[in-house]
Amino acid sequence: VRCSVEPMLRASPETLQARFLRVRAQTEALCAELSAEDAGAQSMPDASPAKWHLAHTSWFFETFVLSNTPGFRAFRPEYGYLFNSYYEALGARVARAARGLITRPPLSEIYEYRRVVTARVAELLETAHGPTDALRALVELGVNHEEQHQELILTDVKHLLGQSPLAPVYCSSLPAEPAAAVSMALPAHVFREFAAGLVPIGHDGPGFSFDNEGPAHLHYLLAYALGTRLVTNGEYLEFMRDGGYERAELWLSDGFRWKKQNDVSRPLYWDASTGELVQVFTLGGPRPLALDEPVCHVSYYEADAYARWSGARLPSEAEWEHAVRHEAVDGNLLETGRLHPRVLRALTENQSFGDVWEWTSSAYSPYPGYRTLDGALGEYNGKFMCNQMVLRGGSCVTPRAHIRASYRNFFPPETRWQFAGIRLARYS
Ligand SMILES: [Fe+2]
Numbered sequence: 543v544r545c546s547v548e549p550m551l552r553a554s555p556e557t558l559q560a561r562f563l564r565v566r567a568q569t570e571a572l573c574a575e576l577s578a579e580d581a582g583a584q585s586m587p588d589a590s591p592a593k594w595h596l597a598h599t600s601w602f603f604e605t606f607v608l609s610n611t612p613g614f615r616a617f618r619p620e621y622g623y624l625f626n627s628y629y630e631a632l633g634a635r636v637a638r639a640a641r642g643l644i645t646r647p648p649l650s651e652i653y654e655y656r657r658v659v660t661a662r663v664a665e666l667l668e669t670a671h672g673p674t675d676a677l678r679a680l681v682e683l684g685v686n687h688e689e690q691h692q693e694l695i696l697t698d699v700k701h702l703l704g705q706s707p708l709a710p711v712y713c714s715s716l717p718a719e720p721a722a723a724v725s726m727a728l729p730a731h732v733f734r735e736f737a738a739g740l741v742p743i744g745h746d747g748p749g750f751s752f753d754n755e756g757p758a759h760l761h762y763l764l765a766y767a768l769g770t771r772l773v774t775n776g777e778y779l780e781f782m783r784d785g786g787y788e789r790a791e792l793w794l795s796d797g798f799r800w801k802k803q804n805d806v807s808r809p810l811y812w813d814a815s816t817g818e819l820v821q822v823f824t825l826g827g828p829r830p831l832a833l834d835e836p837v838c839h840v841s842y843y844e845a846d847a848y849a850r851w852s853g854a855r856l857p858s859e860a861e862w863e864h865a866v867r868h869e870a871v872d873g874n875l876l877e878t879g880r881l882h883p884r885v886l887r888a889l890t891e892n893q894s895f896g897d898v899w900e901w902t903s904s905a906y907s908p909y910p911g912y913r914t915l916d917g918a919l920g921e922y923n924g925k926f927m928c929n930q931m932v933l934r935g936g937s938c939v940t941p942r943a944h945i946r947a948s949y950r951n952f953f954p955p956e957t958r959w960q961f962a963g964i965r966l967a968r969y970s
Contacts, residue, residue, distance in 0.1 A: 600659040740760045797842075855966070895936050
């Protein structure tokens with residue numbers, strides 16, 4: 543089996559059982575070319591081994607779906623300690639930074655765990671009258687949770703392979719990248735205007751959403767303008783050449799301190815050891831920097847400093863959501879198989895979905911009237927609503943079925959290993 547991100551044929555409309563089985567198989571396909579050594583290593587405390595992701599996503603179904611069924615017996619009782627991520631209500635667990643030390647059970651046993659859990663959940667969904675609403679809701683949450691971890695597998699594997707002096711290629715079946723980019727004369731930044739007004743924000747309608755996307759509510763926006771495309775590597779390079787990383791007046795205080803403490807002078811995965819000719823590490827191995835590709839792997843601090851340098855600002859999450867509310871979800875998402883941001887292909891393309899997560903100026907906070915789910919699942923989102931910034935739009939490693947206009951991703955402002963980039967905004 544080669545690693546594959548090609549979507550399997552799906553019936554329309556797809557049953558929950560079919561979606562469940564497709565997502566479970568997709569996770570395994572993403573790991574198919576990882577050796578046991580690749581899958582077990584942890585490159586930093588924020589990144590988890592692929593083996594841990596494979597197990598944790600199964601633990602999630604076992605804990606929140608299967609454990610409520612008659613005659614349930616855990617696959618291995620100790621897995622609760624090994625593969626619980628952060629649920630305090632469910633007890634003690636391995637420290638996040640020590641996940642790479644779980645060398646036993648072996649990877650083969652984790653795959654056996656996956657087979658058993660997949661079969662049991664699929665069987666539950668097979669009932670004559672269809673699953674109950676409560677069961678459906680839990681399985682849908684588990685499927686969406688697993689899609690989040692598919693993205694994390696790719697970001698974490700990229701970070702791991704990026705540490706190797708051999709700069710290995712993640713997957714031999716990635717599409718070939720065009721040769722070094724030649725500037726295709728991208729137009730100067732264009733801004734689309736939006737009128738002031740009270741606009742609907744948040745998920746409101748059919749289909750799955752996480753609890754943090756609601757309740758839907760009205761939000762007042764001043765007149766603003768939003769960049770019609772993402773900021774490119776070439777534009778970011780101009781910021782660097784203009785002394786952007788050294789000019790304190792462009793930076794937030796926290797950001798300037800972070801930059802100095804960590805000796806940051808370029809986006810993550812840019813290797814300038816060859817001089818002006820920057821090499822970039824990708825999941826397809828090292829490549830020359832393509833000037834017209836969206837800039838990627840920058841922190842909130844860098845995105846904010848760039849925006850200030852360019853005479854603009856980052857959009858708020860409400861400005862972003864209002865602008866894309868009626869757009870179809872399409873773009874360079876996981877299913878293109880590129881696993882890297884893509885050069886703008888047409889001037890009508892605005893890169894809202896896919897390519898890179900877009901940092902917003904919004905702190906991750908609850909919407910008015912927000913309530914967490916009952917029980918341990920109340921820990922899924924709500925307890926993280928402090929000291930993080932919201933990102934919107936999904937990236938080149940986000941599954942298409944996972945992203946929507948109301949989706950709120952969140953990371954601390956210094957985060958760089960996620961596929962995160964920059965869209966500009968300004969007041970009209
Ligand atoms: Fe998780």
